[in-house]
Amino acid sequence: MTETIFAPKTLVELDPKELSQFNPFIKLVHNQKIVQIPELTLESGLTLRNFPIAYKTWGKLNAKKDNCLVICHALTGSSDVADWWGPLLGKDKAFDPTRYFIICLNSMGSPYGSFSPLSVNEETGRSYGPEFPLCTVRDDVRAHKIVLDYLGVKSIACVVGGSMGGMLALEWTTMFNKKYVRNLVALATSARHSAWCISWSEAQRQSVYSDPKYLDGFYSLDDPPTAGLSAARMAALLTYRSRNSFEKKFSRRQPSKQQENKSKKNSITNESITEINRSSPITINERSLNIHNDGMRRNYGNSLSPPSINRTTNGRMGSVISTHSNDSQASSSSTSSNDSLHSVSSVSSITGEVTDLKPAQTYFSAQSYLRYQGTKFVNRFDANCYIAITRKLDTHDLARDRSIDGYDEDMNKILNSIKQPTLVIGISSDGLFTYSEQEFLAEHIPNSILEKIESPEGHDAFLLEFELINRLMIQFMKKNIPEIMNAKPLITATDEEMETTYPKDSVFGEAEEVTNW
Numbered sequence: 001m002t003e004t005i006f007a008p009k010t011l012v013e014l015d016p017k018e019l020s021q022f023n024p025f026i027k028l029v030h031n032q033k034i035v036q037i038p039e040l041t042l043e044s045g046l047t048l049r050n051f052p053i054a055y056k057t058w059g060k061l062n063a064k065k066d067n068c069l070v071i072c073h074a075l076t077g078s079s080d081v082a083d084w085w086g087p088l089l090g091k092d093k094a095f096d097p098t099r100y101f102i103i104c105l106n107s108m109g110s111p112y113g114s115f116s117p118l119s120v121n122e123e124t125g126r127s128y129g130p131e132f133p134l135c136t137v138r139d140d141v142r143a144h145k146i147v148l149d150y151l152g153v154k155s156i157a158c159v160v161g162g163s164m165g166g167m168l169a170l171e172w173t174t175m176f177n178k179k180y181v182r183n184l185v186a187l188a189t190s191a192r193h194s195a196w197c198i199s200w201s202e203a204q205r206q207s208v209y210s211d212p213k214y215l216d217g218f219y220s221l222d223d224p225p226t227a228g229l230s231a232a233r234m235a236a237l238l239t240y241r242s243r244n245s246f247e248k249k250f251s252r253r254q255p256s257k258q259q260e261n262k263s264k265k266n267s268i269t270n271e272s273i274t275e276i277n278r279s280s281p282i283t284i285n286e287r288s289l290n291i292h293n294d295g296m297r298r299n300y301g302n303s304l305s306p307p308s309i310n311r312t313t314n315g316r317m318g319s320v321i322s323t324h325s326n327d328s329q330a331s332s333s334s335t336s337s338n339d340s341l342h343s344v345s346s347v348s349s350i351t352g353e354v355t356d357l358k359p360a361q362t363y364f365s366a367q368s369y370l371r372y373q374g375t376k377f378v379n380r381f382d383a384n385c386y387i388a389i390t391r392k393l394d395t396h397d398l399a400r401d402r403s404i405d406g407y408d409e410d411m412n413k414i415l416n417s418i419k420q421p422t423l424v425i426g427i428s429s430d431g432l433f434t435y436s437e438q439e440f441l442a443e444h445i446p447n448s449i450l451e452k453i454e455s456p457e458g459h460d461a462f463l464l465e466f467e468l469i470n471r472l473m474i475q476f477m478k479k480n481i482p483e484i485m486n487a488k489p490l491i492t493a494t495d496e497e498m499e500t501t502y503p504k505d506s507v508f509g510e511a512e513e514v515t516n517w
Contacts, residue, residue: 002175002176002177002180003142003175003176005142005145005146005149008038008146008150009150010150011035011036011037011038011146011147011150012035012036012038013033013034013035013036014034014035014036014052015034016029016032016033016034016054016113019034019052019113022118022119022120022127023111023113023116023118023119024221025111025112025118025380025381025382026054026111026112026113028078028112028380028507028508029054029056029078029079029080029106029112029113029508030080030499031056031499032054032055032056032078032079032080032106032112032113033054033055033056033057034052034053034054034055034113034114035052035053035055035147035150036050036051036052037050037051037052037053037143037146037147038050040139040142040143040146042133042134042135042136042139043136043138043139043401044133044134046133048115048133049122050122051115051119052113052114052115052119053105053106053108053113053114053115053143053144053146053147054079054105054106054112054113054114055079055103055104055105055106055144055147056079056080056081056103056104057101057102057103057151058081058089058095058097058100058101058102058103058498058499058500059096059097059098059099059100059101059102059490059491059498060101060490060491061101061151061152061153062101062484062487062490064154065152065153065154065155066154066155066157066182067099067100067101067157067484067490068100068101068102068103068148068153068155068156068157069095069100069101069102069103069156069157069158069159069160070103070104070105070144070148070156070158070159070160070169070172071085071095071102071103071104071159071160071161071165072104072105072107072159072160072161072164072165072166072167072168072169072172073104073106073107073161073164073165073508074161074162074163074164074165074463075163075164075236075389075390075393076110076377076381076386076389076508077110077165077508077509078104078106078110078112078113078507078508079104079105079106079112079113080104080507080508081095081102081104082499082500082501082502082503083502083503083506083507083508083509084463084506084508084509085463086500086501086502086503087466087467087470087502088466088469088470088473089102089500089502090495090498090500091489091495091500093470093474094469094470094473094474094477095160097491097493097498097500098489098490098491098492098493099484099485099487099489099490100157100484101153103148103151105140105143105144105147107140107164107168107389107392108135108139108140108143108392109132109135109385109388109389109392110385110389111381111382111385112508114143115135115143116128116132116382116385116388117129117130117132117217117382117384117385117387117388118382118384118385119132129217129218129384130216130217130218130384130387131217132384132388134388134391134392134395135388135392136392136395136396137164137167137168137171137392137393137395137396138171138175140168140171140392141168141171141172141175142175144168145176155179155180155181155182156172156176156180156181156182157182157183157481157484158182158183158184158185158477158480158481159172159173159181159183159184159185160184160185160187160473161185161186161187161189162186162187162188162189162425162462162463163187163188163189163433163459163462164189164389164392164393165187165189166186166187166188166189166190166433167189167190167193167393167396169184169185169186169189170184170186170189170191170398170418170441171398172184173418173420173422174398174402174414174417174418177419178419178420181420182420182421182480182481183420183421183422183423183476183477183480183481184418184420184421184422184423185422185423185425185473185476186422186423186424186425186438186441187424187425187426187462187469188425188426188427188430188432188433188438188459188461188462189433189437189438189441190396190433190437190441191397191398191399191411191414191415191437191440191441192396192397192398192399192400192411193393193394193395193396193397194433194437196432197393197394197432197433198394200235200236200239200432201390201391201393201394203235204232204233204235204236204386204390205232205386205387205390205391207228207229207231207232207235208225208228208229208231208232208383208386208387209228210228211225211226211227211228211229211383212225213225213226213227213228214228214383217383217384217387219383221382224378224382224383225383226297226378227297228383229374229377229378229381229383229386230297230371230374230375230377230378231374232386233373233374233377233378233381234370234371234373234374237370237373239431239432239458239459240432240458240459240460241457241458241459241460242429242431242456242457242458244429244456245429245456245457245458246366248456250364250365250366250369251365252361252364253364253365254361254363254364254365255363255364255365255368256365259365259368259369259372260368284357287357287359291359291362294362294363295367295371380507380508398411398414398415399411399414402414404416404417411444412444415441415444415445416444416445416446418445418446419446419447420447421447421448421476421479421480422441422442422445422447422448422449423448423449423451423472423473423476424438424441424442424445424448424449424450424451425438425450425451425452425453425462425469425472426438426439426450426451426452426453427452427453427455427457427458427459427461427462428452428453428454428455429455429456429457429458429461430458430459430461431458431459432458432459433459435452438450438452449476451472453465453468453469463509
């Protein structure tokens with residue numbers, strides 16, 4: 001099947017600096033371009049007008065304009081492939097800018113430049129926020145096709161994507177025939193979003209909703225629901241890895257000083273709390289409060305302490321009377337209670353004798369890592385965008401509203417209609433997009449091969465096992481796109497000049513290597 005999408009020959013290019021006045025996250029992506037799409041009717045029937053799509057390119061088109069390599073990003077990725085899939089990008093690598101015209105287009109709902117809840121609604125003069133319309137994976141492909149037409153692309157040599165990116169890649173090959181999209185590489189993805197994945201998305205959205213600052217999505221960017229979004233990110237990270245991966249890397253170890261410094265560098269409050277803990281006396285009740293609430297995100301205004309508490313409990317459960325002044329301690333974002341692991345000399349509330357309190361260890365390296373990632377994430381992502389893009393995942397279903405040979409929404413028939421040579425890559429330990437889902441794709445796509453990555457890293461292996469993935473892709477491309485792989489390089493610039501150098505610290509990547517955490 002092939003969809004016809006009418007696109008203008010020229011598109012208006014927008015100024016990213018101007019757009020960043022309303023959306024600060026755009027500034028995180030360097031040297032991307034943003035164009036304005038004049039009109040697109042979404043699957044829902046709603047027609048959008050004058051909305052932005054962001055993209056970044058490497059290399060150049062050949063004379064036939066058929067050497068385009070479309071790379072689709074994952075859930076919270078950006079158009080900057082060098083950031084999150086950098087080891088695959090460069091001369092003689094799978095994504096070779098000397099041979100291919102490489103493009104990554106930012107999906108709608110993402111905060112990094114494309115149409116999203118942070119975009120300004122021309123009718124109201126303010127950001128869409130929670131009123132942002134539902135956009136599907138299929139809508140993304142339609143919008144991105146308009147940009148490719150504008151850039152002069154005649155056909156796509158190969159479309160590549162993992163996780164959510166794999167959903168887009170599958171939609172490309174379902175919407176367009178082999179003449180336009182010639183090859184497909186899909187990693188750790190699915191033909192439709194499973195009940196398991198939908199449930200995890202829901203749990204993460206509920207984390208955001210439960211934050212008092214969420215305000216039904218009408219929050220200010222100056223005071224967003226960071227606690228809820230951080231908790232959602234922590235939950236997501238657990239689905240991206242495997243149990244054995246966490247056990248191997250973290251076990252029950254305490255964070256090192258280096259790890260603690262990395263966690264604290266994103267938060268002035270952390271340093272303030274730590275300094276107070278070192279310098280101020282602390283009661284038994286305050287110490288227990290710190291242990292109990294360690295890691296809780298709470299805002300006490302200008303004070304680091306909770307409001308005064310006068311609590312009396314009578315009866316068989318015993319009696320506890322405590323009052324907290326402004327000198328008391330409270331945990332806050334990413335706060336660690338290393339001090340709670342130390343013995344405390346104090347007066348026993350029962351005997352009046354001086355005792356040494358030695359509480360069991362309650363703060364571990366795994367917690368430190370999750371808190372660090374939660375803090376890092378809220379500094380680069382928007383809560384409404386997270387809700388919008390996870391809902392997009394939930395809508396993914398290749399068979400939805402499609403009919404083949406008189407069979408309505410028959411997934412087997414839909415996959416069988418994909419005629420492009422296809423490489424499906426699955427991960428043995430993936431608990432989110434299971435290996436069985438990759439087997440299902442390969443079984444029903446006629447011209448496909450299935451490769452299995454034996455890795456303990458779970459779903460994130462598609463962003464970590466670079467060497468193997470690079471080799472599998474190059475083998476596939478040499479077999480199915482020999483005219484491009486064997487052609488003379490189109491450009492001779494260095495990787496640095498082509499912006500293909502992998503950054504030391506990833507900004508947008510779904511995964512961050514934690515071997516040394």
